[in-house]
Every structure is written in structure tokens, then in C-alpha cells.
Amino acid sequence: MELTKEQRDMLEGKKGNAVKKSMSILVALGEIYGAKRLIPVTSVQISGVSYDNLGDAGLEFLDEMAKDGKTRVKTTLNPAGMDMENWKALGIDPEFARKQKLVIEAFKKMGVEATCTCTPYFIGNKPNVGDHIAWGESSAVTYSNSVLGAKTNKEGGPSTIASSLTGFTAEYGFHLDKNRQAHFVAEVRAKVDNPMLFGALGQVIGKQAKGRIPLITGIKKATTEDLKALSASIVTYGSAPLFHIEWITPNKTSVPKEKIVIEQEDIDKAVKEMNDTEDVEFVFLGCPHCSIGELEKISKILEGKKVKKELWIGVARPVKRMADEKGYSKMIEKSGAKFACDTCHVVAPLKGRFHSIATNSAKGIFYGRGKNNFKTVFRTLEECIRLAVGE
Amino acid sequence: MKGRKIFEGKAEGEALVSKEGVSFYGGVDPDTGIVTEKGHPLEGKSVSGKILVFPMGKGSTVGSYTIYRLKKNGKAPLAIINKECETVVAVGAIISEIPCVDHIDVEKIKTGDRLRINADEGTVEHA
Numbered sequence: 199m200e201l202t203k204e205q206r207d208m209l210e211g212k213k214g215n216a217v218k219k220s221m222s223i224l225v226a227l228g229e230i231y232g233a234k235r236l237i238p239v240t241s242v243q244i245s246g247v248s249y250d251n252l253g254d255a256g257l258e259f260l261d262e263m264a265k266d267g268k269t270r271v272k273t274t275l276n277p278a279g280m281d282m283e284n285w286k287a288l289g290i291d292p293e294f295a296r297k298q299k300l301v302i303e304a305f306k307k308m309g310v311e312a313t314c315t316c317t318p319y320f321i322g323n324k325p326n327v328g329d330h331i332a333w334g335e336s337s338a339v340t341y342s343n344s345v346l347g348a349k350t351n352k353e354g355g356p357s358t359i360a361s362s363l364t365g366f367t368a369e370y371g372f373h374l375d376k377n378r379q380a381h382f383v384a385e386v387r388a389k390v391d392n393p394m395l396f397g398a399l400g401q402v403i404g405k406q407a408k409g410r411i412p413l414i415t416g417i418k419k420a421t422t423e424d425l426k427a428l429s430a431s432i433v434t435y436g437s438a439p440l441f442h443i444e445w446i447t448p449n450k451t452s453v454p455k456e457k458i459v460i461e462q463e464d465i466d467k468a469v470k471e472m473n474d475t476e477d478v479e480f481v482f483l484g485c486p487h488c489s490i491g492e493l494e495k496i497s498k499i500l501e502g503k504k505v506k507k508e509l510w511i512g513v514a515r516p517v518k519r520m521a522d523e524k525g526y527s528k529m530i531e532k533s534g535a536k537f538a539c540d541t542c543h544v545v546a547p548l549k550g551r552f553h554s555i556a557t558n559s560a561k562g563i564f565y566g567r568g569k570n571n572f573k574t575v576f577r578t579l580e581e582c583i584r585l586a587v588g589e
Numbered sequence: 590m591k592g593r594k595i596f597e598g599k600a601e602g603e604a605l606v607s608k609e610g611v612s613f614y615g616g617v618d619p620d621t622g623i624v625t626e627k628g629h630p631l632e633g634k635s636v637s638g639k640i641l642v643f644p645m646g647k648g649s650t651v652g653s654y655t656i657y658r659l660k661k662n663g664k665a666p667l668a669i670i671n672k673e674c675e676t677v678v679a680v681g682a683i684i685s686e687i688p689c690v691d692h693i694d695v696e697k698i699k700t701g702d703r704l705r706i707n708a709d710e711g712t713v714e715h716a
Contacts, residue, residue, distance in 0.1 A: 219684065226595055226679050230691075251651050253619060255658030259684060334650070354650025356680045 199228045199368070200235050208364055216267025220360035227357060228368030236366040237373065241272050241325045241348075243318050244310060244362065245334025246355025248279035248545035249298040256355075257297060260304035263359055269309040270365035274318040276335045277487075277512075278302060279547055282314065282540045288510070294547060310362065314540035315514035317426065317487040319346065322516075327448050330373055332361030336439060337430035337486045337561060343440040345425045347448035349373050352439045372440060378449060380413035380442050382456040387416060388465045393427035394578045396420070397560030398468040400431025402460055407437035413451055414443045416460075423489055430486050431560035472563045472576035480552040480572075481505075481586040482543040483579060484512025485559035490520050492579065497526035499583045500533040506588035508552070509535040512542040535586070544569060556582050590693050590713045592670075595679050597709045598688030600668040601716055604702040605639035606695065607631045612648030613655035613681065622664030640704050641666035642695050646678035656681030668706045670695060670713055 201209065209225060211218040224236060246252060252260070279298050280290040290298075302312050313321055316335050319342065325331050327347035333339045334353045342348045351371040353361070361367045371377055384403045390396055403412050412432075420428070420443065433439045442451045483496060488511060496511060511530065513521075518539050521527045527537070538546070543555065544565040555566045556575035566572040577585065607630050611617065616626035622637030636659070646652065656678070659665040669682055674691035682689035688708035698704065703716040 222596075223680055223683050226683055227676060229593075230595075230674060230676070230679055246651060246654060252654055253658050255619065255661040256654040258661055259654065259657050352650075354653055354676060354680060356653050356684050357676070 199225060199233055205236055205366065214266040216263045216265065216363055219263070220267070220363045223357055223360040224364065224366060224368050228370065231368065231370035233368035233370040235369055237330050237369045238365055239271055239332045239361050239367050240329045241323055241331040242358055242362040243274050243276065243323065243333035243335055243338050244305070244355065244358040245276045245353070247276045247301060247314060249294060249301050250279045250545060250547045252301060257301055257304070260301060263363070264304040264307040267308050267363040269362045271362060272323055273310045273362040274321070274323040275305055275310055275312055275314045277316055277541045277545050278314040279545050280541050281538050284537065284539065287536060288538060289551070290547070308363065313514060313516060315487050316542070317514055320487070320489060320517055321514050330367065332358055332367040334358040336433045340429035340433045340439040340441070341426060343372055344429060344442070344447050344449070378440060378451070379411065380451045380454050381410035382412055382454050382458060384412045384414045385416050385457060385459045386414060388460055388462040390417065390465065392578055393423045394558040394576065395465060396424040396428040397431040397558070398465050398472070399460065400428045401435045401468045401472070401560050402464050404432045404435025404437040406458055407432070409436065409438055411438045412441050413453060414441060417443050417446060420446055423492060426486050426489070427559065434561045434564050469576060472560060472574060475554050475573035475575060477554055477573070478507060478556040478575050478585050479554045481507055481509045481556045481582050482512065482562060483558060483582060484538070485542055485544065485557060485562035487542070488513045488517065490517055493517070493521040493526045493530070494524070495579065496583065497529040499580060500535060500587070501529050503533050503587045505534040505586045507586045509583070509586040510538040510543065511535060512538045515539040533587070556585050558582055590697065592690045592692035592711045592713065594708050594711045595674050595689035595691055596682040596687060598668070598686070599707050599709070600640060600688050601705045602638065602640045602667045602703070604642050604698050604700055604704050605631065605634065605636060606698055606700045607643040609643070610645050610647035611643045613646070613652035613677065614649040616648060617655060617659065619655050619658035620662055620664070622659055636666045637664040639666050640668045640670060640706060642670045642698050644672040644695055646671070646675045648677065650677055652677040653681035653684060656687070657685045660685035660687065668708065670698070670706065
């Protein structure tokens with residue numbers, strides 16, 4: 199791989215240890231995947247933030263990198279294992295909280311914006327069409343590749359840090375247009391008109407994609423929330439972190455010959471498959487984190503009602519602040535529902551605390567089962583709230 | 590045998606060979622080095638202090654941090670040899686500073702073989 203003088207200096211340790219380690223990660227990845235060079239990135243989203251996944255050694259690694267490492271591009275963080283302010287109300291163990299705070303401190307020392315969210319594109323980290331970026335968090339990677347038209351591979355924790363501290367990534371995979379072309383057409387002949395059903399569609403396509411890129415046709419309209427749900431689901435269930443939707447997404451692609459057809463019964467089957475109980479202990483909305491529009495909707499449904507089940511709403515803190523100003527937060531909290539800013543049920547240490555979860559997120563169902571051993575109920579946002587208030 | 594350097598360093602020791610891929614996140618206990626993945630050929634064996642030989646890594650990218658945790662706990666392998674190194678193992682070896690070489694014909698190595706690895710040169714030989 200050809201390096202510029204600046205990049206060679208970084209690799210040789212002339213810009214400090216953290217930069218040296220970062221550069222060696224990027225060069226090794228570049229060589230493994232046959233990259234010819236490193237390219238500048240305009241934005242980074244760091245994954246691997248929850249102490250539940252990092253452990254003490256992960257924390258030690260971050261401390262080491264924070265000694266002399268500083269971000270060179272706009273960098274935001276994935277969700278943490280808890281609400282960084284309101285963790286007590288969510289029943290988080292104080293020792294876990296102490297360690298999680300140290301993780302965030304290390305990132306802050308590097309100059310990272312400590313806004314822990316899987317929807318950085320709602321809080322000002324929103325790349326443009328054609329931008330090269332280095333993002334972790336599979337749902338955000340898929341959203342930025344597919345909906346925003348930016349270019350990124352699905353990065354892991356250390357490689358996102360490496361890109362942030364150097365400003366570069368290796369040019370391979372989804373950074374190259376030849377690797378962004380659809381492999382098969384997925385023609386939708388079913389009614390798909392809310393985020394829950396877009397999640398179900400993602401499950402159906404993802405399972406058949408086997409790591410390949412779909413060109414989805416037959417969708418007439420999709421909201422931001424629909425596309426957010428589809429991005430999270432399709433990659434969770436096995437697609438590449440990139441899809442095209444005819445007339446809706448901005449990337450150009452050739453039209454492949456292979457075609458699958460998705461009928462109503464496929465969607466119905468997917469929905470049925472994601473339900474394995476009627477009995478709900480815990481309701482989670484906001485996987486990926488809620489938009490301001492979703493908070494408005496939730497507040498209107500909850501107005502004047504009281505929740506009978508634990509209801510958590512996952513959201514980026516700046517989006518919650520917008521809801522504070524509009525009065526939605528007050529309506530939501532008055533009902534007894536709890537905001538879970540900075541976190542979600544996938545990365546929080548919830549195993550054993552609940553036995554079942556209701557959510558409108560197909561990704562949330564997958565990790566509710568796999569990571570937390572929950573029985574699951576898959577419903578629309580409105581139906582989930584009705585379950586929470588006992589209607 | 591000549592392969593490709595993933596991370597530099599030299600080591601000599603006993604080989605522990607798996608015909609299947611290794612998933613470090615959820616597959617290897619970071620505190621003991623013992624392989625915990627159900628049904629894995631190395632299940633119950635410790636990777637600690639061995640030259641760990643397997644075709645390719647698999648599983649979550651959090652696995653890189655698991656390798657780092659092994660190293661910090663003094664339970665890491667001495668070196669890693671792969672047929673084809675992927676990102677999880679490569680990044681794990683780099684951040685943990687474990688000598689690592691790939692593009693090696695791993696079928697020529699058996700558990701218990703004494704190996705000498707010079708990752709700087711990308712070479713692996715029977716000692």
C-alpha cells in the first residue's frame with residue numbers, strides 16, 4: 199500500500215503512540231483487503247462503548263489511546279450501557295455506572311462528542327452523498343450507506359477509533375463504487391407502511407441476502423423512521439450494510455437479473471416468527487433511537503394515561519432536549535414511562551432483569567432474544583404503548 | 590513456510606490447532622483463556638501460552654477487545670497463525686501486540702508441534 203509522507207510519519211510514531219497504533223490498524227486492514235491507499239474521512243461513529251461489552255481491558259485500551267490521541271474529524275459515540283444522567287432510575291448497578299463513566303471520560307479526553315446514540319444523523323453527524331466516512335454500529339452504517347449515500351465499511355470499535363485519531367481509512371469494500379452495485383432485486387408485493395413492517399421486510403430480505411446487496415422495488419413511500427427501521431433490521435438478519443430502493447435512495451446501481459418476490463404472506467410469516475409470547479414485562483421503543491417525530495407520537499398516545507408495565511424510550515439526549523422544549527417529555531414522563539437517553543435494551547446490562555420484551559423493532563427482537571434471553575412481542579409503536587398502559 | 594505479517598514479533602512454542610474458525614467474543618473466556626463455544630473442537634482447552642493455529646476468525650467485532658482482555662489477563666496465545674486473517678483477529682493482534690502471520694498452510698501443522706514464528710519475516714517453521 200502506498201502511503202503519503204504524513205501517513206508514514208504517523209506509522210513510524212512521529213505523531214505519538216495512539217496515532218502509531220491507529221495507523222498500524224488501518225495499514226493492516228488495508229493490506230488484508232487489498233487497498234491501494236488510505237483516504238481521508240469526514241466523519242466517524244465509534245462503536246464499542248458499553249462497558250458491558252468492553253470489560254476492564256477494553257477500558258484500559260481506551261485509556262491508553264486517550265493518553266496522547268486526539269480526534270482529527272467529527273466523531274460521535276454509539277450508545278452506552280446506561281443513561282449517563284438518569285441511570286439510577288433505570289436500576290443500573292453503581293459499580294457498572296462508575297466503569298461506564300470512565301469509558302466516556304476516556305472518549306471525551308480524545309475529543310469525541312460524548313453523545314451516545316445509534317442515530318448520529320439526528321444530532322448533527324450527518325454526512326453528505328459521496329462522503330467517505332468510518333462508522334461502526336451496523337444500523338447507522340447501513341443508514342449512512344443506503345439513505346444518506348455516504349460510503350463506509352462496517353467498522354469495529356478499534357478501527358473507528360483508528361480513523362478518528364488519524365483522519366483516514368483504507369480504501370476497500372464499500373468505499374469503491376464497483377462494490378456498491380446491487381446483486382439481486384427484491385420486489386415487494388406486500389403492504390409495508392410503518393417502521394415495524396419495514397423491520398419485518400428487512401428480516402425477510404436480510405435472511406435471503408446472505409451478505410449481498412439488494413435493490414428493493416415496489417415501495418412507493420418511506421419515511422425517515424421507516425428507513426431507519428429497515429436499515430437496522432436488514433443488516434441484523436444478514437444483508438450487506440447497503441441497500442437500494444428504487445426512486446427513494448440516492449445511490450446509482452446497475453439492475454441485476456436475479457429477482458426474489460416478497461408477498462404479503464412472507465411479511466406475515468416474519469411478524470409471526472418474531473412473536474413468541476403474549477405476556478409482556480418490559481416495553482422498549484427507540485431501537486434505533488427515536489426521532490423527534492416518534493417522541494411527538496408517543497407523547498400524544500400517552501397523554502392522560504398511566505403505564506402499568508415498565509416502558510423505556512431510547513433516544514439521543516439532544517433529541518430529548520428538543521422534546522423537552524416542545525412539551526412532549528413532560529407528557530411522556532407524567533405517564534410513568536422512562537426516558538433511556540444514551541442507551542438501549544441491546545447494550546444495557548438487562549439479562550435476568552426481565553423475561554419478556556415488546557418492541558416495534560425487528561433488530562430489537564433479535565438482540566432481545568440473543569443477548570438477553572427475552573421472550574418477544576413484535577407490534578407497532580401504537581400497539582406497544584397500548585400493551586404498556588394495559589389496554 | 591512463508592506467509593504474510595499481520596503483526597510483528599517472534600515466538601517459539603507449542604501449537605494448538607483448530608480446524609474450525611475461532612470466535613473470541615462469546616467463544617473464549619477472557620479471564621481464563623479457555624474456549625467456551627459449545628461443540629467447538631477446542632472446547633475446554635486453553636489458548637493461553639500456545640501458538641494458536643486456525644483457518645480464520647469469525648463472529649462479532651467485539652472479539653478484538655476479547656483478545657486484548659486475554660493479553661491483559663496474561664492468558665493470551667503466544668502467537669496466532671491463520672490461513673486467512675480477517676478484521677477481528679487482525680485488529681485484536683495489533684492492539685494486543687501478539688505476533689500474527691497469515692497465508693500459512695495450517696493443515697501442515699498439528700496440535701503439539703513445536704513452532705518457531707518470525708512474524709517480521711512472515712515465516713513459520715517446525716522447531
